[in-house]
Amino acid sequence: PHPESFNRPWSLVAQVTPHELAAIPQRFIQENLLFYLVVWMIFLIGSHVIARLNVQHQLAEIQVEFEQYFRKVLESIELYVLAVDTDGRITFCNDALIRLLGWDRDELIGKDWVNTLVVSRHREQCHAHFREILQKDDKSGQHESWLQDRHGREYLIRWHNSLLSDAEGQDIGLIFMGEDITAHRENEIKVRQLS
Numbered sequence: 001p002h003p004e005s006f007n008r009p010w011s012l013v014a015q016v017t018p019h020e021l022a023a024i025p026q027r028f029i030q031e032n033l034l035f036y037l038v039v040w041m042i043f044l045i046g047s048h049v050i051a052r053l054n055v056q057h058q059l060a061e062i063q064v065e066f067e068q069y070f071r072k073v074l075e076s077i078e079l080y081v082l083a084v085d086t087d088g089r090i091t092f093c094n095d096a097l098i099r100l101l102g103w104d105r106d107e108l109i110g111k112d113w114v115n116t117l118v119v120s121r122h123r124e125q126c127h128a129h130f131r132e133i134l135q136k137d138d139k140s141g142q143h144e145s146w147l148q149d150r151h152g153r154e155y156l157i158r159w160h161n162s163l164l165s166d167a168e169g170q171d172i173g174l175i176f177m178g179e180d181i182t183a184h185r186e187n188e189i190k191v192r193q194l195s
Helices: 016-074 095-101 112-116 119-134 182-194
Strands: 080-085 091-094 141-148 154-165 171-180
Touching: 080 095, 080 112, 080 141, 080 154, 119 141, 154 182
Parallel strands: none
Antiparallel strands: 080 091, 080 171, 141 154, 154 171
């Protein structure tokens, strides 16, 4: 070949039969089917995970809104409200209870409610009753406990207890709603003494 012939454009011609041309898409699918199936599965799994995370996020937002609303309701009622975890540590107390006992909320949250609020001579009995409530299937009911404020004054509170659960239905503690029955109990004692 002459050296100038390398500088000219070349054309490459191939003959493909119609049968070979028709087989190209089928061969392409056979060679790449596994790849596309894997990509499709990753897409499906990814879509499912994203949808599930989105639903969980929405449920968490609804839970937070409900808890905020519930706390506002508990703050506005005149009953004394105390929430404790399963170890007996205070997780919430409303303003009415704070006013009665004279403590700051920061001094109570995270503390053992029996050792902090219950009159010392009743603590052992109150601890036993608290453990008993937690072991029952039905955790609703009533009990009474003598509380003392930060100055040593004592109050008899009749509590109505209910179970606290998280979004997954796991038991996370108890909530007590109570009323001061000290004066009522003192009147009962006086009536008994007079009779």
